[in-house]
Amino acid sequence: MTPALPARPLPGATSAHAELHAARVHERAGRLPEAMAAYQAAAAAAEQGGIRAVLAEALRRLGALHHHRGEADLARATCQRSHAVALEGGDAMLAAEALNALANMAFEQGEMEQAHATYMEALALGAGSPALRGRVEQNLGILANVRGDLTTATAHYTASLAAFREAGDERGCALAWHNLGMAAADQGRWDEAEGHYAESRRAAVQLGDRHLEGLCLLNGSEVHLAHQRFEAARVDAEVALRIFDSLGTSLDKADAYKVLGVVYRETGRPALAEARLRAAMELAVEHGSVLSEAEAARELALLHRDLGRNQEALRLLNAAHRLFTRLQAARDQVDVAARVATLEGTFLAVVRDWGRSLESADSYTHGHCERVAELAVRVGEALGLEVDDLTVLRLGAYLHDLGKVNVPHEVLNKPGPLTEAEFELVKQHPVWGVELLAEVEFPWDLKPIIRWHHERYDGTGYPDRLRGEEIPLPAQVICVVDVYDALTTTRSYRGAMAHEVALARMGETRHWWSPRVFAAFERAVAAMAPVA
Secondary structure, X not given: OOOOOOOOOOOOHHHHHHHHHHHHHHHHOOOHHHHHHHHHHHHHHHHXXXXXXXXXXXXXXXXXXXXXXXXXXXXHHHHHHHHHHHHHOOOHHHHHHHHHHHHHHHHHOOEHHHHHHHHHHHHHHOOOOHHHHHHHHHHHHHHHHHOOOHHHHHHHHHHHHHHHHHHOOHHHHHHHHHHHHHHHHHOOOHHHHHHHHXXXXXXXXXXXXXXXXHHXXXXXXXXXXXXXXXXXXXXXXXXXXXXXXXXXXXXXXXXXXXXXXXXXXXXXXXXXXXXXXXXXXXXXXXXXXXXXXXXXHHHHHHHHHHOOOHHHHHHHHHHHHHXXXXXXXXXXXXXXXXXXXXXXXXXXXXXXXXXXXXXXXXXXXXXXXXXXXXXXXXXXXXOOOOHHXXXXXXXXXXXXXXXXXXXXXXXXXXXXXXXXXXXXXXXXXXXXXXXXXXXXXXXXXXXXXHHHOOOOOOOOOOOOOOOHHHOOHHHHHHHHHHHHHHHOOOEOOEOOOOHHHHHHHHHHXXXXXXXXXXXXXHXXXXXXXXXX
């Protein structure tokens, strides 16, 4: 019997495997251009030789590198082709790997529901591989973390760590430690987070994984910020930035610039802070990361607030608000909702501080905006307004007299009656207030309050002599409350009226307001302690 001849390798098989191995070596060493060239060569050789497994893997890894370079469309198309090739070859594990990569891309683009569905599909296909199961569990943990479900996130990270240990995957374990650190940091357990990051970084250095080392340094710098160790944060962020720069990962560079910007802001170096935060925004835009752009815009807004540049701060806060709410599935993302709530709190703080600063030059009106805001919200509640409408009232109250900054000081503080010309000047402040905010947009419609808070229901107000329901309801509320506060506080030209006297005076002119607004005002002030 003639012995069987050994099977001969298919054409291109040897070169395909060799190029794939070389590509992995280049990638792990951070030589990304060389890695991309080798993956392309591996894919070409595998396609020529009909080696679907190598082709699917080379395409998936090539897609991941396109993604790191910010080439989103090319990255997705390449990974989708990897998935199709793997399915054609009946390789469920490689098909699951491609799905995992596609889910990662959807996640970074803010497509959270798509990412979750794709991760679950990958988990079902790849359940037989501990290494793949570990990666998908890890990614599901990251997704849960972003959504604010830290209990679920920690469970996924723990499951991933167990799977990686089963697989003997040291790099996977390093990633699991890193993300357990992220979960601890999100819960404010900074010491625990620092320990996890240190464990992950030690493993990354041993493995020669420069990218993970950079991530550990970057996230560790956030721990330093939390402890106000600003110099340590700067050093770690700069080392991370150098690593990311060498790897060409623009999104990670954006996050490093953001940390540096915060460091410089908190240590009193505003010019450097602004430069780094703007660089972070530009890189995030270039990469298409909505989340990173929004976070950088928020931090830059806080810088402008600290510098008293309120208009710029409000523009940036509005930009951040739009970006956060653009994230897909924002309705059920707890973390995005929390970020938006925090952002709206920052809006309120900036607007309140701006309103207070406008009053600071006049001891007679000190606290006016605050009192108007509080009573306006009470009137809004009496009218049955929703939470968003109450927010409009509060913010509008803080800014309603913004235009008075253009009224001469001697007119605002005149101890006697104003002349006709002086009063005409004062009557321009609603118009000037809107003009000052011409380039500022808000998530809420505040400008009608600013322009029309002196309009009267009978048409005798200013500046546009609106009548009846032409006057927006929030402006009507601010108007009635504004009058009450003016009457019950001391002004340069007269003393404060008692609560009852002020209500009687307003009752004589109740035709200035709609019946339902005045009735709600009366209910609101009835529940208050009389103002002396």
